[in-house]
Amino acid sequence: IDRKKYQLWFYQYPTGFHLDKSANALANSLILLKQRYGFEHMDVVAHSMGGLVSRGGIQRAANLAKTNFVAHFISISTPWGVPSMCTRTTVLIGWSSRTSWKSMCTTRSRTGSSSV
DSSP: OOTTTOOOOOOOOOTTSOHHHHHHHHHHHHHHHHHHHOOSOEEEEEETHHHHHHHHHHHHHHHHHTSOOEEEEEEESOOTTHHHHHTOHHHHHHHTTOHHHHHHHHHHHHHSSOOO
16 A cells, blocks of 8 residues: 555444444544544445444444545445344354344344444
């Protein structure tokens, strides 16, 4: 990566939090970065559950900032198809202790789409 053109930032979130809380925290962090560094746009790359958190954070940041400053969003191995997974007992056994998975399955099962 050409450091003259790009600056890398990493965001870590507690996997035990509800997705909404993690997405809100990310949105606030994105806005603070934009205010501090004054960049025109940024790109976001996320992996696994980070894709769900990032999507929610990007949407909320755009709403709060009244502009979408995320030019590209790339998610890798993000579990977009969770509603079908939530109905499988074998999957829920492995993830039942994770608050983020519980909140995702509960929210998606009720509404048919994520609140993130």
